[in-house]
Amino acid sequence: MDDESVIKSDSSLTVEQAIANLQGEDLGLRVYAAWWIGRFRVNDPEAIAVLIAALDDEDDRTTVGGYPLRRNAARALGKLGDRRAVPALVRALECSDFYVREAAAQALEALGDASCLPRLIELLNNQVPGTLPAPEPPQLTQPFEAILEALGALGATAAIPDILPFLEHDVPRIQYAAARAMYQLTPSPEAQQYGDRLVQALSNKELQLRRTVLTDLGAIGYLPAADAIAQTPAENSLKLIALKGLLEKQLQHTTPPHLTDGAMKVMTLMDELL
């Protein structure tokens, strides 16, 4: 995006203008409008129709063949919660651009529609022709992290045999995503081993990886991780978000304003991190 388009497309954008920009000549403005519609959750049927159309855009290409507008359109559709976008997003899983497939998998997870599962499983097994790997190292063939997270969140128990090998993947983030999915897909008490794997990963030396694991633990709301979350060296902001995930999970088990012991414990830890 060039400087001029940044200046033109400031927050004074209106819904009408954003929809018009999405179909306009200026590629920078199109990409920005897609982001803007998602960011401000413009739940407008026309905006959604235009975003869905943008998933087939051919005008906006990067030097290595990526589709910036498609990526932003997919991300925006994930935020708008309209399931009419599902078929188009499933088709976007076949896109040659790694980042379009990643954005589409994340959007499908957010939309919570299980109809995408067969395609996601094929993608996990790298069985979708024409999909190029990520352009930079480690040049993953597929956005495994996003796929695994979506499979876990969407309850894809049929995918368990396909997920298990990823527990040993070379890239730690992908291992964690697999553990997170396995936790969600396995009935307790067997699920606990996957939660515990994530707790162990909190002592990883890499801050960036500890941050990833905090997100994973928050997403699954794994209560036995509470103390480890509070103690791991990372930003308190991230620990608080992870503990909030644990707390919300606890609140599902009770009728307000009753609080479980687990909820009280989590809040006591949160108090200390403020």
Added chain:
Amino acid sequence: MTDHLSTLIQAVEDADSSYRLLAAVQELAAARLEGAIPTLIAALSYNNPGAAVAAVDGLIQLGEPSIPALLEQLDLHNYTARAWAIRALAGIGDPRGLVTLLGVATADFSPSVRRAAARGLGMMKWHWFPDDLLEIAQEEALEALLFVAQQDEEWVVRYAAIMGLQALARAIAATHPDWRSRIQSHLEQIAANDENWAVRARIWMAQQHLQTEATPTPAVVAKPSPLSATDWQTILEKLYDRKKQEKLVLAEGDPRRYRDLAASIAQPSDGVQV
């Protein structure tokens, strides 16, 4: 300087990677030696969030002796270091930080600073205040916390304000039962209206505590106030200035309007996230 202390300080100075720096600052902080204060303060500006968290924790443990150096840090222009210093000030609860905390809890652009300030306002060392100043100070803290608990757009800041209100309600139980009832009725309203379940749950926990603490807890037996008459005079003058400014600002509009703008300019990597 003891050998032990100089070895620990040397390790901080020699650290040649962010992980080593983190480990060295953690060790220095854990030693709880007053001689470590200048080195811990310096660690607030190293742009290493992990090390800064450890340094803040260490300074809070050391308490009041850290205050002069922290106040000096507040006058400097490094925003990141300033934000950390505010967090340490909030954690220590020293009255010399009161006016700063009142200001940042309601208007700082960084949520992590606002949440720390809100917590600090509730946990001020009230037993150090002279009687004539106590009531003014507590009323200011009460107004600021009620404002933050109801108006802040970040859940975690509202959560921190609830914790602050709970602590304040305990502190004023004997002297101001009327304020205590006011806090309780506000909590009830917020619990009914806040969209965030963590905030609601924190209110339920606060309500449980407030119900079971019918009799006020006696003030913690602690060191007498180290503050001089001049310190108290300065605090009082600043409080009056704040009162005057509040009227001016309210007449012209809510300063919080500018906070979104400031937040959108700030980079996520500026080290303020803690």
